[in-house]
Amino acid sequence: MGAVRLVAVRLVSAALVVWAAATCAFLVLQLIPGDPVYAIVGSDALVSEEQHEAIRQQYGLDEPLIVQYLAYLGRLATGRFGDSYQLQQPVATVLADQLWPTVQLALGATLLAPLLAVLVTVATSGRANWPRRVSAVVELVVVSTPSFWLGIMLLTIFSFRLGWLPVAETGDFASLILPTITLALPIAAVLTQVLREGLLGALEQPFVITARARGLPEPAVRYRHALRHAALPALTLAGWFTGTLLGGTVIVENVFARSGIGRVTLQAVGDRDLPVVQGVVALSAVVFVAASALVDVLYAVVDPRLRKRTGVQAA
Amino acid sequence: MTEQPLLDVDGLHVRFGAGATQVHAVRAASLRLYAGRCLALVGESGSGKSALARSLLGLAGPTASVTADRLRVAGQDALRFGPRDWRRIRGRHIGLVAQDALVALDPLRPIGTEITESLLAHRTVPRSQAADAVVGLLTRVGVPEPEERARQYVHQLSGGLRQRALIASAIAAGPGTLIADEPTTALDAAVQARVLDLLAELKEQGTGLLLISHDLAVVEALADEVAVMRAGVIVESGPTERVLDDPRHDYTRELLAAVPGSRPRPARAAPPAPGEDLPLLSVTGAVKHFAGGRGARRTAVAGVDFTLRAGETLGLVGESGSGKTTLARMVLGLVRPDEGTVLLDGLPWSGAPERARRARRRTIQLIPQDPLSAFDPRWPVSRVIGEALAATGVPRRDRLGHTVRLLERVGLAPDLLDRRPAALSGGQRQRVAIARALAPEPRLLVCDEPVSALDVSVQAQVLALLRRLQNELRLATLFISHDLAVVREVCDRVLVMKDGRVVESGPVEDVFAGPAHPYTRSLLDAVPKRARRISREPAQERL
Numbered sequence: 018m019g020a021v022r023l024v025a026v027r028l029v030s031a032a033l034v035v036w037a038a039a040t041c042a043f044l045v046l047q048l049i050p051g052d053p054v055y056a057i058v059g060s061d062a063l064v065s066e067e068q069h070e071a072i073r074q075q076y077g078l079d080e081p082l083i084v085q086y087l088a089y090l091g092r093l094a095t096g097r098f099g100d101s102y103q104l105q106q107p108v109a110t111v112l113a114d115q116l117w118p119t120v121q122l123a124l125g126a127t128l129l130a131p132l133l134a135v136l137v138t139v140a141t142s143g144r145a146n147w148p149r150r151v152s153a154v155v156e157l158v159v160v161s162t163p164s165f166w167l168g169i170m171l172l173t174i175f176s177f178r179l180g181w182l183p184v185a186e187t188g189d190f191a192s193l194i195l196p197t198i199t200l201a202l203p204i205a206a207v208l209t210q211v212l213r214e215g216l217l218g219a220l221e222q223p224f225v226i227t228a229r230a231r232g233l234p235e236p237a238v239r240y241r242h243a244l245r246h247a248a249l250p251a252l253t254l255a256g257w258f259t260g261t262l263l264g265g266t267v268i269v270e271n272v273f274a275r276s277g278i279g280r281v282t283l284q285a286v287g288d289r290d291l292p293v294v295q296g297v298v299a300l301s302a303v304v305f306v307a308a309s310a311l312v313d314v315l316y317a318v319v320d321p322r323l324r325k326r327t328g329v330q331a332a
Numbered sequence: 333m334t335e336q337p338l339l340d341v342d343g344l345h346v347r348f349g350a351g352a353t354q355v356h357a358v359r360a361a362s363l364r365l366y367a368g369r370c371l372a373l374v375g376e377s378g379s380g381k382s383a384l385a386r387s388l389l390g391l392a393g394p395t396a397s398v399t400a401d402r403l404r405v406a407g408q409d410a411l412r413f414g415p416r417d418w419r420r421i422r423g424r425h426i427g428l429v430a431q432d433a434l435v436a437l438d439p440l441r442p443i444g445t446e447i448t449e450s451l452l453a454h455r456t457v458p459r460s461q462a463a464d465a466v467v468g469l470l471t472r473v474g475v476p477e478p479e480e481r482a483r484q485y486v487h488q489l490s491g492g493l494r495q496r497a498l499i500a501s502a503i504a505a506g507p508g509t510l511i512a513d514e515p516t517t518a519l520d521a522a523v524q525a526r527v528l529d530l531l532a533e534l535k536e537q538g539t540g541l542l543l544i545s546h547d548l549a550v551v552e553a554l555a556d557e558v559a560v561m562r563a564g565v566i567v568e569s570g571p572t573e574r575v576l577d578d579p580r581h582d583y584t585r586e587l588l589a590a591v592p593g594s595r596p597r598p599a600r601a602a603p604p605a606p607g608e609d610l611p612l613l614s615v616t617g618a619v620k621h622f623a624g625g626r627g628a629r630r631t632a633v634a635g636v637d638f639t640l641r642a643g644e645t646l647g648l649v650g651e652s653g654s655g656k657t658t659l660a661r662m663v664l665g666l667v668r669p670d671e672g673t674v675l676l677d678g679l680p681w682s683g684a685p686e687r688a689r690r691a692r693r694r695t696i697q698l699i700p701q702d703p704l705s706a707f708d709p710r711w712p713v714s715r716v717i718g719e720a721l722a723a724t725g726v727p728r729r730d731r732l733g734h735t736v737r738l739l740e741r742v743g744l745a746p747d748l749l750d751r752r753p754a755a756l757s758g759g760q761r762q763r764v765a766i767a768r769a770l771a772p773e774p775r776l777l778v779c780d781e782p783v784s785a786l787d788v789s790v791q792a793q794v795l796a797l798l799r800r801l802q803n804e805l806r807l808a809t810l811f812i813s814h815d816l817a818v819v820r821e822v823c824d825r826v827l828v829m830k831d832g833r834v835v836e837s838g839p840v841e842d843v844f845a846g847p848a849h850p851y852t853r854s855l856l857d858a859v860p861k862r863a864r865r866i867s868r869e870p871a872q873e874r875l
Binding site for chain 2: 144222223224226227228229230231232233234235237241242245246319320321322
């Protein structure tokens with residue numbers, strides 16, 4: 018298969034994923050009880066029959082469902098999601114304004130979580146058993162702690178007690194540290210479990226005996242040979258986590274009173290601001306597709322058997 | 333002898349674990365290895381030969397305890413070695429060549445990087461000259477186009493080249509001793525012979541070789557001295573000629589008797605005369621292509637014809653990639669030929685719709701090479717066989733009785749019913765595989781390298797069982813193997829395949845006594861000489 022065709026297949030499947038996510042979002046939002054007009058004008062506002070009808074017409078809510086759906090797909094395809102009911106701004110503008118703080122946070126967590134996972138794995142996979150046991154308990158606690166509580170604990174210790182870091186967003190780097198850690202820790206804990214399992218498995222492989230028989234020092238055997246093998250399953254998981262980061266920011270941004278996509282999402286869902294919710298769904302579908310494409314590229318970097326040039330030829 | 337030995341071991345014990353579950357893997361082993369000599373450790377799986385070899389590298393594992401009266405490696409007292417001392421010895425004074433290079437070299441790194449690692453680990457070559465040294469090493473072990481190969485990964489190389497690359501990485505830092513642990517077991521006969529030549533060459537250049545093998549033919553080709561191990565004890569040792577020609581220990585005699593081809597060909601029920609009845613299986617003009625890389629087409633089977641009658645055993649011989657397995661899959665109805673037909677019992681088999689074929693599938697059963705991977709590891713024996721019985725419509729209440737009778741038929745006791753595959757020995761596992769294949773009362777067995785994963789003595793038992801079953805049940809058998817001695821022992825006729833074509837076929841004695849095609853001759857020449865001598869003798873007597 019040529020490279021052009023490979024990319025084309027990839028793009029078509031990416032478009033399918035975004036379409037499927039947008040369709041699901043559209044259908045689910047139809048199931049929410051209540052009149053969207055009240056979401057637009059606010060539930061307390063008194064509106065006359067005529068005003069009510071005018072708003073329905075203005076937002077196309079009087080059209081049959083299929084026409085609304087096709088119009089929605091048309092807007093999606095051109096990147097315009099319509100206006101937010103609440104903010105009276107185009108959805109694209111709302112999301113674009115809030116994108117950067119969230120990107121900072123998500124990018125930080127994406128870099129920090131694998132880094133932590135590798136460091137902890139390296140530190141606890143030596144010959145001695147006890148660091149592994151301690152780490153396994155800590156990982157379990159971190160994974161099972163709700164992240165809002167984790168965030169509050171970190172705030173209590175480092176901001177209120179020690180006063181090292183700011184409580185809320187100040188715009189500089191210091192205010193990014195605690196939210197990033199809160200977002201990254203649970204991910205790092207799961208990645209560590211997978212990575213260590215993979216490392217211990219790889220150390221049982223025959224090529225490790227060969228490497229040791231060459232007279233390599235133990236760290237070289239572990240980190241030059243075995244760790245790379247352990248990275249493959251962890252990579253799959255890391256790609257998935259990157260896709261879910263947008264969901265994670267909902268909680269973290271609210272706990273740390275940061276602006277960002279997560280905060281906008283929570284508000285939009287609460288206010289039934291349908292165009293914004295649909296915009297966020299489409300955005301997160303795109304992030305997922307991009308993350309999994311990136312993981313596929315990284316696979317080929319780690320494993321030569323998956324590369325085009327050096328790959329395994331089908332028998 | 334005044335020369336100092338490379339390895340000097342006395343009273344070596346290796347124990348794994350502690351307390352009641354402790355395994356005493358090596359008991360009071362003594363051996364001496366000199367430069368330019370080859371000592372072979374022979375024994376079956378579990379005899380402790382690998383544990384012994386690993387302990388000479390200080391790599392017996394974290395749960396092992398190694399004790400000895402004397403353990404001298406490269407002239408130094410290894411009993412006092414710490415981790416750092418062992419690292420200095422490994423690679424620099426003792427190299428290790430393991431069994432299967434596909435997994436013994438890191439699959440994620442080019443072979444050149446792997447060899448460089450050996451060079452740099454002991455700083456024998458400055459980094460700037462490492463690339464040249466790698467090319468030199470690959471040339472020395474007979475790898476063509478060394479610059480290009482150094483950039484390739486193990487999975488891109490053929491079995492023979494892979495093993496050469498592994499040897500190159502083992503000798504990179506110039507060790508005086510090489511431990512070769514089953515270095516040719518994963519290879520075809522012809523490739524095996526070339527790798528053995530390479531090892532012999534290294535020996536002549538002064539390397540001391542500790543060869544570990546269960547294959548007496550390989551041992552004979554290479555070793556100056558043999559030590560036979562059983563259950564952790566060296567039961568007999570001495571010069572190769574003496575041990576093989578005049579074995580003193582019963583176990584050595586047992587091992588020698590079990591070598592395929594060492595027995596006279598057993599009397600067989602006469603195979604049916606051609607034309608007497610309809611062939612059970614007939615393959616006509618079978619062709620199969622597979623899509624290769626970059627739109628290329630690879631022809632796996634290029635026009636093969638053969639027939640097989642009830643009670644007849646047809647051997648299918650060839651190297652890996654010759655199309656044996658694809659042909660077997662066509663016979664099993666798993667691969668559809670691009671051209672040609674397969675008739676089963678005179679009725680169309682290939683190309684018939686699966687719905688029509690399913691009821692007839694019980695006629696053909698497969699005995700796989702490695703039953704451990706062909707069984708569900710969580711299923712006990714009773715369920716493995718019960719499933720095959722269920723598929724042929726045996727009612728649930730009768731299955732247990734049937735299973736016990738099948739186990740008896742293959743020589744297994746009913747107390748194995750609750751065992752899982754991992755808790756069975758290799759021989760027991762292959763017997764269970766045979767029992768499972770017999771469950772649907774087939775008329776044709778396809779055996780794909782059925783004994784190549786087994787130790788010689790077990791191999792002999794399983795072959796005897798297959799022969800008995802063929803005679804009793806008048807089964808037709810398609811027997812795939814790369815081991816000519818095994819084929820000669822069980823087959824009536826033989827097909828020799830190369831590059832998808834049958835290059836020679838005929839009665840087994842004729843093909844072995846007077847091979848017509850040069851390829852058949854090269855396959856026969858590749859069989860190490862003892863097996864060849866033994867297997868040729870009776871054929872010549874008949875002339």
